[in-house]
Amino acid sequence: MEAKKTKAGDWRSYQRVLLPPVKDLHKLDVYEKHDGYKALREVVTTDKWDPTSVTNEVKKSGLKGRGGAGFPTGLKWSFMPPVNPEIPRFLCCNGDESEPGTFKDRQLMEYNPHLVLEGMLIASYAMSIKTAFLYIRGEFADWITLMEEELEKAYAKGYVGKNIMGSDFSCDIVIHKGAGAYICGEESSLMNSLEGKRAYPRVKPPFPAQKGVWGYPTTINNVETLACAPLIINRGGEWFSKIGAPSHPGPVLYGISGHVNRPGVYEYPTGMLITDLIDEVAGGMRGGKKMKALIPGGSSTPILRADMIDGVTMDADSLREAGSMMGTSGMLIMDEDVDIISWLRRITHFYHHESCGQCTPCREGTGWLENIVTRIDEGKGNVRDLDLLLDLCTQMEGRTVCALADAAAWPVRYTITRFREEFETRCLKEMAPSGGVLETA
Amino acid sequence: MGDFIKHPVVDMPERMPAPAIEADKLVFTDDEKKQMKTWVSRYPTADGAIMRGLWLAQEKFGFLPPEVIQLVANEIGIPYANAYGVATFYTQYFKEKKGKHVLDICTCFSCQLCGGYDMLHYIEEKLGVHKGETTKDGLFTIQEAECLGACGSAPMLQITNGPFVHNLNKEKVDALLDALKEDKIPAFTSVTLPQDEDEMGGNRRSDVSSIESYSVRPVSETLS
Numbered sequence: 001m002e003a004k005k006t007k008a009g010d011w012r013s014y015q016r017v018l019l020p021p022v023k024d025l026h027k028l029d030v031y032e033k034h035d036g037y038k039a040l041r042e043v044v045t046t047d048k049w050d051p052t053s054v055t056n057e058v059k060k061s062g063l064k065g066r067g068g069a070g071f072p073t074g075l076k077w078s079f080m081p082p083v084n085p086e087i088p089r090f091l092c093c094n095g096d097e098s099e100p101g102t103f104k105d106r107q108l109m110e111y112n113p114h115l116v117l118e119g120m121l122i123a124s125y126a127m128s129i130k131t132a133f134l135y136i137r138g139e140f141a142d143w144i145t146l147m148e149e150e151l152e153k154a155y156a157k158g159y160v161g162k163n164i165m166g167s168d169f170s171c172d173i174v175i176h177k178g179a180g181a182y183i184c185g186e187e188s189s190l191m192n193s194l195e196g197k198r199a200y201p202r203v204k205p206p207f208p209a210q211k212g213v214w215g216y217p218t219t220i221n222n223v224e225t226l227a228c229a230p231l232i233i234n235r236g237g238e239w240f241s242k243i244g245a246p247s248h249p250g251p252v253l254y255g256i257s258g259h260v261n262r263p264g265v266y267e268y269p270t271g272m273l274i275t276d277l278i279d280e281v282a283g284g285m286r287g288g289k290k291m292k293a294l295i296p297g298g299s300s301t302p303i304l305r306a307d308m309i310d311g312v313t314m315d316a317d318s319l320r321e322a323g324s325m326m327g328t329s330g331m332l333i334m335d336e337d338v339d340i341i342s343w344l345r346r347i348t349h350f351y352h353h354e355s356c357g358q359c360t361p362c363r364e365g366t367g368w369l370e371n372i373v374t375r376i377d378e379g380k381g382n383v384r385d386l387d388l389l390l391d392l393c394t395q396m397e398g399r400t401v402c403a404l405a406d407a408a409a410w411p412v413r414y415t416i417t418r419f420r421e422e423f424e425t426r427c428l429k430e431m432a433p434s435g436g437v438l439e440t441a
Numbered sequence: 442m443g444d445f446i447k448h449p450v451v452d453m454p455e456r457m458p459a460p461a462i463e464a465d466k467l468v469f470t471d472d473e474k475k476q477m478k479t480w481v482s483r484y485p486t487a488d489g490a491i492m493r494g495l496w497l498a499q500e501k502f503g504f505l506p507p508e509v510i511q512l513v514a515n516e517i518g519i520p521y522a523n524a525y526g527v528a529t530f531y532t533q534y535f536k537e538k539k540g541k542h543v544l545d546i547c548t549c550f551s552c553q554l555c556g557g558y559d560m561l562h563y564i565e566e567k568l569g570v571h572k573g574e575t576t577k578d579g580l581f582t583i584q585e586a587e588c589l590g591a592c593g594s595a596p597m598l599q600i601t602n603g604p605f606v607h608n609l610n611k612e613k614v615d616a617l618l619d620a621l622k623e624d625k626i627p628a629f630t631s632v633t634l635p636q637d638e639d640e641m642g643g644n645r646r647s648d649v650s651s652i653e654s655y656s657v658r659p660v661s662e663t664l665s
């Protein structure tokens with residue numbers, strides 16, 4: 001058996017780069033003193049960089065999106081069509097952060113807002129974009145105010161707007177306030193929301209790079225993804241690619257919640273052993289309890305039982321092998337006392353509530369998932385309901401406009417398959433007199 | 442055919458409810474109009490500004506009855522149907538009158554496991570109303586919220602689409618409700634990063650008055 005091995009190297013002496021320990025870093029003058037807007041200055045004012053070389057540097061860094069899907073960022077940027085001065089192009093920075101268990105982008109906006117703005121500008125430069133939208137979920141009203149204040153200061157200093165730092169690169173940033181809908185985090189839904197429509201996801205293709213907001217070429221990246229761009233310019237793609245797991249490199253914000261002694265957002269390299277994150281970083285399990293299960297990256301990533309995490313590290317490859325995904329790296333840790341069925345019931349409620357209702361398998365399926373899981377939770381389910389649920393998941397997965405239906409089905413599928421005994425114990429041993437007719441909510 | 446559907450399949454809102462806002466109050470000030478124009482100018486088409494417009498209107502009028510949506514649509518310059526579609530899509534836009542303070546208690550999965558429902562039920566009992574309802578004095582509306590992006594400081598709640606209150610417990614709820622009765626809205630609270638506590642001895646921001654830590658979460662009594 002292979003020994004437990006972290007891919008995060010000497011992580012105990014890791015020096016944070018996304019949230020470096022600097023007092024009042026959110027203030028523009030402090031940020032400036034700590035290499036703030038240095039990367040942007042170099043990019044827009046020196047001959048060392050042009051849009052292609054910036055994109056190539058990001059490709060070299062191996063940065064993968066931090067919004068959930070883990071798509072290589074440099075590659076995504078290179079999908080933008082050649083510049084045509086007649087046709088506008090847009091960047092959307094995705095700060096919708098609504099995936100249950102995820103709370104990292106908010107901390108980045110609270111403690112290092114200018115890094116996010118600088119990242120957006122560098123990305124805009126790399127793709128010759130003149131307008132960048134920062135979409136923030138409406139619930140983050142206080143953080144929207146904060147970002148607006150800091151954006152105003154950046155405008156006043158000439159870091160944003162016309163002829164940035166005297167160069168011929170101009171770019172505006174617009175902060176868009178959402179109003180409470182999980183689905184707006186999905187990129188095409190976000191675009192409809194920006195356009196002032198109901199936020200229904202769009203059928204893909206066409207992909208955003210071909211036909212995005214207002215029908216123009218668009219790139220969508222997560223807040224944390226874009227915050228990595230200035231670091232890559234300042235210290236080089238190669239430096240970045242050597243942090244953490246080689247196949248999924250970089251610093252990452254782990255949002256740890258649930259039954260640990262010290263929940264919170266932690267910055268460490270990718271490829272941390274899950275056991276290190278729980279036992280050392282987050283101070284171990286609360287009250288000395290045993291761990292029962294965990295969610296590695298937001299509610300839609302498949303649940304892992306405690307006996308499945310030995311030697312598993314937080315990067316796409318290792319988590320795939322273990323039977324889950326990196327997602328948003330928002331980890332929920334559950335102790336031995338958790339009633340997994342009641343917990344699953346709450347998740348199914350979430351997806352039912354958040355389905356936009358466009359596709360039948362999702363609109364109806366999420367409702368039935370909630371109904372049936374609720375019935376089991378209340379002790380009125382039959383064992384055959386479990387297979388009915390799994391069948392329902394199959395009918396939902398990959399058959400809809402966006403991935404919300406999959407995101408809703410996976411927790412049900414994997415929680416049942418990985419905790420089947422517990423579900424069966426809760427189910428009625430004999431057929432219900434009702435013959436299995438469901439009571440609808 | 443006439444008999445086929447006697448009742449609507451879902452409860453339809455009344456088509457022409459009596460206006461909730463008096464006609465002479467149903468106007469935007471010049472400043473507000475200017476603000477709307479600025480927003481409109483930031484988007485390729487006026488539609489993009491509708492969400493901001495509705496936010497402004499909701500802050501001014503408290504909620505968004507049809508006549509307010511119409512007013513915003515006129516101001517932005519888009520069809521009423523589009524504005525109505527947007528207003529009804531998002532949960533944070535209030536389509537009916539709410540209490541003065543709307544408490545959105547998160548019970549989503551992290552909060553659920555750390556006492557979100559305990560807090561919801563405690564508040565329900567204390568105020569004598571269920572989730573989704575408003576107290577008789579019109580002071581409070583309680584709602585069950587989906588993940589508000591603050592899972593590390595669960596259980597938590599949000600006050601009227603504004604400040605977050607983290608690390609809830611019964612004492613904190615008591616104090617909060619008392620303060621809200623006197624119209625004292627809590628200030629922005631910064632939750633200190635654990636690594637900042639270790640490396641910087643506390644919160645890095647010197648400009649916030651209210652600071653808390655991420656800490657061990659309580660055990661839930663109920664999960665639903």
Ligand SMILES: Cc1cc2nc3c(=O)[nH]c(=O)nc-3n(C[C@H](O)[C@H](O)[C@H](O)COP(=O)(O)O)c2cc1C
Binds near residue numbers: 064071096
């Ligand atoms: C239902 C659903 C919800 C999503 N929510 C978010 C979100 O809140 N924040 C986010 O950054 N990405 C979210 N995504 C992923 C985005 O669609 C998109 O992949 C991501 O923003 C791309 O950025 P990245 O390449 O930097 O990761 C969501 C996807 C789906 C299917």
Ligand code: SF4
Binds near residue numbers: 200201358400402
């Ligand atoms: S899968 Fe669900 S959320 Fe996505 S478009 Fe279809 S109905 Fe809407």
Ligand code: FES
Binds near residue numbers: 100587589
């Ligand atoms: S689950 Fe309550 S804030 Fe995320």
